[in-house]
Amino acid sequence: MIAASERADARPTRARYGAVGFTLVMISIAYLDRVCISTAAPSIQADLGLSVAQMSIVFSAFTLAYALFEGPSGWLADRFGARVALSRIVVWWSAFTAATSLANGFASLAAVRFLFGVGEAGAFPSSARIYSRWTPPRFHGRLFGVLLAAAALGGALTQPLVVALLGRIGWRLSFAAFGAVGLVWSAAFWGWFRDDPREHAGVNPAELALICDGGAQTGAHGPVPWRRLLRNRSLVALCAMYFGAIYGWYFYLTWLPTYLLRARGFDLHQVGWLAALPLFGIAVGVLAGGFAADRLRVRLGPRLGAGLPGIVGLPLAALAAVGGALVDDAQSSALLLACAAACAGAGIAPAWAVCVEIGGTHSAMVSGTMNMFGNLGGALSPVVFGLCVEHLGSWTAPLFSMAALYVAAGLCWLAVDPGEKLAR
Numbered sequence: 001m002i003a004a005s006e007r008a009d010a011r012p013t014r015a016r017y018g019a020v021g022f023t024l025v026m027i028s029i030a031y032l033d034r035v036c037i038s039t040a041a042p043s044i045q046a047d048l049g050l051s052v053a054q055m056s057i058v059f060s061a062f063t064l065a066y067a068l069f070e071g072p073s074g075w076l077a078d079r080f081g082a083r084v085a086l087s088r089i090v091v092w093w094s095a096f097t098a099a100t101s102l103a104n105g106f107a108s109l110a111a112v113r114f115l116f117g118v119g120e121a122g123a124f125p126s127s128a129r130i131y132s133r134w135t136p137p138r139f140h141g142r143l144f145g146v147l148l149a150a151a152a153l154g155g156a157l158t159q160p161l162v163v164a165l166l167g168r169i170g171w172r173l174s175f176a177a178f179g180a181v182g183l184v185w186s187a188a189f190w191g192w193f194r195d196d197p198r199e200h201a202g203v204n205p206a207e208l209a210l211i212c213d214g215g216a217q218t219g220a221h222g223p224v225p226w227r228r229l230l231r232n233r234s235l236v237a238l239c240a241m242y243f244g245a246i247y248g249w250y251f252y253l254t255w256l257p258t259y260l261l262r263a264r265g266f267d268l269h270q271v272g273w274l275a276a277l278p279l280f281g282i283a284v285g286v287l288a289g290g291f292a293a294d295r296l297r298v299r300l301g302p303r304l305g306a307g308l309p310g311i312v313g314l315p316l317a318a319l320a321a322v323g324g325a326l327v328d329d330a331q332s333s334a335l336l337l338a339c340a341a342a343c344a345g346a347g348i349a350p351a352w353a354v355c356v357e358i359g360g361t362h363s364a365m366v367s368g369t370m371n372m373f374g375n376l377g378g379a380l381s382p383v384v385f386g387l388c389v390e391h392l393g394s395w396t397a398p399l400f401s402m403a404a405l406y407v408a409a410g411l412c413w414l415a416v417d418p419g420e421k422l423a424r
Contacts, residue, residue: 020135060379074366089122124367138294250379289310309349312410314343
């Protein structure tokens with residue numbers, strides 16, 4: 001007879017779900033801390049006497065720092081492992097989230113948000129590193145869809161939560177409270193997680209076989225092949241695609257509450273929920289795009305299967321964004337912008353799966369490079385919106401720029417080939 005312990009060892013344990021679960025909670029906290037400033041922006045502007053242009057610089061200070069440090073933070077995750085990288089990242093950004101409450105003017109607020117961006121850089125690439133080590137590639141599209149959905153949902157739930165807190169404790173105490181949440185996550189993650197699933201006490205041989213035989217990366221991180229990285233046409237196309245897609249994403253994270261309040265005439269309570277709609281839309285879009293890419297790759301091959309959600313979704317997002325800008329009815333505008341966010345989201349999750357496939361043992365570095373260019377687009381977005389509103393008195397022009405970049409991003413997917421790997 002087979003002993004009960006032997007029968008138990010024949011069934012894979014589920015520690016890999018715990019690893020994925022930590023990334024989902026982490027990225028939700030990241031977006032809680034990242035998005036709260038957009039909902040609090042009118043209160044912060046009034047309290048500190050900031051102009052629209054100054055507030056757009058504050059928004060972009062975070063995103064610019066986040067973009068510039070994505071590549072280096074991705075390299076650190078590849079070099080030292082996600083356990084060290086993510087623990088450092090979350091402690092850093094939590095400290096500067098709390099420090100936002102101490103800002104007393106434009107310069108101090110911009111500086112704190114810049115340092116917040118430096119700290120948060122690398123969260124997504126480090127998650128890519130975890131997925132490449134802990135999960136088989138055939139699940140990567142849907143896993144990144146779930147990760148990005150968790151980010152969007154974290155941001156969506158932040159909007160009404162911040163509205164509620166602003167009326168009770170004000171924006172300063174709200175930021176201090178949000179900063180404490182990440183510290184709890186960091187302590188739990190450091191105690192539980194291991195970079196190599198073979199070193200985790202909760203992983204039995206059956207689960208290890210499932211992970212490794214499924215094609216998860218197990219090799220050591222060597223020197224970055226910079227020449228091949230810079231000449232990789234698929235990575236260049238992904239970087240350009242992500243620039244256009246995230247340019248639009250950051251409108252929803254920064255100026256959308258102000259747009260709904262001042263351009264569309266909603267009150268603050270309505271804004272809290274309507275500003276959350278596009279983030280719920282993004283969650284639906286990234287989930288649909290990630291799951292669709294995994295299925296389409298089996299039927300249509302890796303290149304068309306990975307690219308089709310973005311080739312279709314991003315141009316549809318452009319049409320919805322133009323409609324949202326031009327329609328007279330305020331509620332229709334809010335709904336169309338939410339549809340634009342959902343359609344654009346379909347092309348985002350597959351990009352992360354392709355980065356892991358292209359990068360191999362350099363997956364965090366490659367995905368960090370793509371995210372760097374995406375967030376350069378994100379840094380540009382609030383500045384363009386702020387300048388157009390302040391100097392042209394127009395919200396329509398920047399929304400049209402968002403639509404144009406969505407179209408360009410969709411076309412970039414035509415040049416992406418997941419088979420063009422760094423390591424041959």
